[in-house]
Amino acid sequence: MYIVICNPHGNTVEPEAAAFLASASGIRGIAAAAIVAPDHVTWQQGNAVVEVCMPGIPAALCQDISAAEKWLRDVMLANPHGATVRQKQVLKLVEKRFSHKEIAFKLGCKKRTVETHLYELQHRFGVTSVRDLIEAARQTGLLPLLNGSSS
Structure with a gap:
């Protein structure tokens, strides 16, 4: 928003x-x-x-x-999908393969809050899996492309 x-x-x-x-x-x-x-x-x-x-x-x-x-x-x-600062933080940690519980601990929130952020991001990007979310975030520039990847 x-x-x-x-x-x-x-x-x-x-x-x-x-x-x-x-x-x-x-x-x-x-x-x-x-x-x-x-x-x-x-x-x-x-x-x-x-x-x-x-x-x-x-x-x-x-x-x-x-x-x-x-x-x-x-x-x-x-930021075409309107991701919040916190949603970006969660997304970056998920990309680094932290578990929802680890992310919640790092950000000082509940595991359910992390899951809600991911759900909202998946909805905004129109994807149904975290793997697809990360790929979509890379393609739109919300996350950096991996070395050797092209757009």
């Missing part, structure tokens, strides 16, 4: 919105976020939201909505 956070009043970021983004459910599933910050005050607040609320998620501060849309389009082209 890609989001644009826009403040039409141009003065403050609503505390409720910042609190939601700071929560685990607030950033769940977000692949990238653009924050429209037309003035100095919202620019500072938007920067705080990016640094504090969305660590590890590609984010940009933009002067206006058209700049936000352009930035998100560019990000979407680089």
Whole structure:
């Protein structure tokens, strides 16, 4: 999921919105976020939201909505399936042949969460096996091609 956070009043970021983004459910599933910050005050607040609320998620501060849309389009082209940072982490570890239990331990989550990430990725890529998922991720650039592989 890609989001644009826009403040039409141009003065403050609503505390409720910042609190939601700071929560685990607030950033769940977000692949990238653009924050429209037309003035100095919202620019500072938007920067705080990016640094504090969305660590590890590609984010940009933009002067206006058209700049936000352009930035998100560019990000979407680089990540056409909208994989989240966590999903990419899981995928990279699966590619390295870690078990679901080992991945869960490394990422500090439950085994079921790892399985859910893989299920969602398989759905996004339209494949039914982890082997096919890894191959599709390589072909789209989400994972690097193996040495000697060609696209």
